[in-house]
Amino acid sequence: SGLPVQDVYELKTSLGRGGVGRVVQGVCLRSQLTRAVKITSRKSDPSGFELSLMSKLDHPNVVRLFETFIDEARDEIHLAMELCRGGALPSYAREFWPPLEEAAAAVIMWQLLGAVSYLHKQSLSHGDICPANVLMLHFDQPPEQNVTKLIDFGAHAGRRTHDLPSTGLVMRALLGWCCGMKGSSLRETPVAKKGQTTVYSEGGLGVPISKQAAELMSRFASSESDTSYTTEKALCHNWFIRARRGEVPVRKETSKRGAKKSEDPKTPRSSRSAKERAKSTDKGGKDKESDPKQVKSAKAKLGEVEAAPVPEAGWFGSRAQLPRNFVAKLRAFCAANSVSKAILLVGADFLGEDALAPVRAAFQRLDGWCPDGLLTEDDLRRRLPKLGCKEVPKDLDRLLIEADVDGVGVLDYTTFLGVAVGAQELLSSQLGQRVFNVLDRDRDGVVSVSDLSAFLGRADKEMIETELSNLGIKAPLTFE
Incomplete structure (x- = not known):
């Protein structure tokens, strides 16, 4: 980013110090999301190797780099990264x-x-x-x-x-x-x-x-x-x-050190007091605790809903949930021009954790138990039906080639998130306001062609205007 870090982030408490720098907590002034900002001297990485490498890495289990700032006066580099509170x-x-x-x-x-x-x-x-x-x-x-x-x-x-x-x-x-x-x-x-x-x-x-x-x-x-x-x-x-499979041995709990002893399931029914039996027995002589209909109706009154078990859901940090109309969103992403795709990818960087968690888990489920961080055609054909996608498109190979910015024909993590965001969700949610604030570089309330040119790193403003006009949009853009 060409802006000073103080114009974009409010740097707060220190999170730690390492051998070549320190990490502080920073709140993004445009999105109000909290990041971890790593501050290092340019002398510690004169070739810019770490910055170049981290900008290329894109995996759910690798910390994400969102923005980079260079302080020429102090000869420092600020890296705005994913905050890991654990x-x-x-x-x-x-x-x-x-x-x-x-x-x-x-x-x-x-x-x-x-x-x-x-x-x-x-x-x-x-x-x-x-x-x-x-x-x-x-x-x-x-x-x-x-x-x-x-x-x-x-x-x-x-x-x-x-x-x-x-x-x-x-x-x-x-x-x-x-x-x-x-x-x-x-x-x-x-x-x-x-x-x-x-x-x-x-x-x-x-x-x-x-x-x-x-x-x-x-x-x-x-x-x-x-x-x-x-x-x-x-x-x-x-x-x-x-x-x-749950076959790794675990230690048993013991009643030592003040733990309350739980009732032994093998204890005979007669050992319970008459008062306890009277409370749990209805007029017909049936035990309420053992009657499944009584238990089910009691849960319904309390508003409890028994969630259907999802196999291996816990290994991905959240229950995997494929975005609604995923195939339609994938087709729309492929048909979008470079400006629209870039805006959707920005939306992927500013997703909140509540919205990000199920999509991240879906990506990992699709990647399989021997993951490589990239979704191939075979991965999607084999595992999309397991996540509720009833019809896998026959032209999936073509869609992957058009969606992949490198043209290799695989979906990386951020591209998958960009597809999951979708244009409709981006325009009708708080995420859209965050993305608009990021694109509004000069904070004048509108996104001009100059703002988009600076954000995309492209000097050809006429090409940007042409792509916007093809979408029926005239610059400058307002959030409404």
């Missing part, structure tokens, strides 16, 4: 309550491996994967309702290093935090059986892990010499499959 992985795993289990670690590791797989598909590597460079999007949500984000693509990123050994070290530390005991945990102390693999938790206590987790860590450790073991093979490991 903080770094060590603090999240240690402080989350109730204590996490091995299955929770599987969710986090699967999302992290998805980001690493995406980098390797782009012939890139992170080079510095460690717990401090893994963030969680939400602080108060469990992993199955959360999103893991990989950050810090600095000096080590891009080099052809093998990331899997360091990913294995993250997994070992994460299992120690998840499987170990915490100060007031009400769960049984894990006891290792003979020959069972253990990892060290807080305080040096060795806690057991499942056989499948131990095998995957062993493969990570040997991957430095065995380059044939890739992220695709790791994502298809039996540990993740068993975790999705």
Whole structure:
């Protein structure tokens, strides 16, 4: 952006400090959305490698870069990025309550491996994967309702290093935090059986892990010499499959340390008091608690709705929900000119978390259990019907080529979000006002051709006017 960062963001509290810069919380004055603004010296990245690399990355589990500002006076670079309120992985795993289990670690590791797989598909590597460079999007949500984000693509990123050994070290530390005991945990102390693999938790206590987790860590450790073991093979490991099926062992809750003992389901009915039986029994002698009709009617009176279970919904942080009329929106996006597509992609950057979460989950569901961050024709044909799309278009290959700005014929993450936004939703929601404020560079209440030219980085204003006239629109534009 050619504007000073102070004209676009109100910089507030500090979020942390690293080796080459600091991160502060910033509120966008145009959209009122909160971002994380990373401030670094230009000397730390004289070639602009980190900026160039982050501007190309586009994956649900990689932190998103929205805007860049250069302060010539202070010789600093400001990067406006996605704000991850959950903080770094060590603090999240240690402080989350109730204590996490091995299955929770599987969710986090699967999302992290998805980001690493995406980098390797782009012939890139992170080079510095460690717990401090893994963030969680939400602080108060469990992993199955959360999103893991990989950050810090600095000096080590891009080099052809093998990331899997360091990913294995993250997994070992994460299992120690998840499987170990915490100060007031009400769960049984894990006891290792003979020959069972253990990892060290807080305080040096060795806690057991499942056989499948131990095998995957062993493969990570040997991957430095065995380059044939890739992220695709790791994502298809039996540990993740068993975790999705609920077959990863969990610790049992205990009644120690003040926990209330729950009623044993095997307790005979006669052990309940006569007063309790009278309350739960109607005049006909039927037990209200055991009568399904009574239970269903009681829930209906309370307004409770039993949601239909969605398989594997928790692994994507939210229930996957395909946008309404997705195929029609895809056709409209393909038919749009470059200016219209750019505006829709801006709308994708300014989606609120409530609207973004189900669409992000839909993208990951379509990407499959061995994700690469790109939706191919095969991905969509196989999985669109599972998300409620009754008819997959026969000319899907042509639509993907027209929708992809690179002409490769695949949908990346931001393009998928732009298709999901759609022109009608953009014009009839608060999102439209946010996008209008972003395009109004000089804040005069209208979007002129000069504003669009500065935003698109195109000097040919006549071409922009021609594209607007083809849509039946005359500049300058007002929000109404």
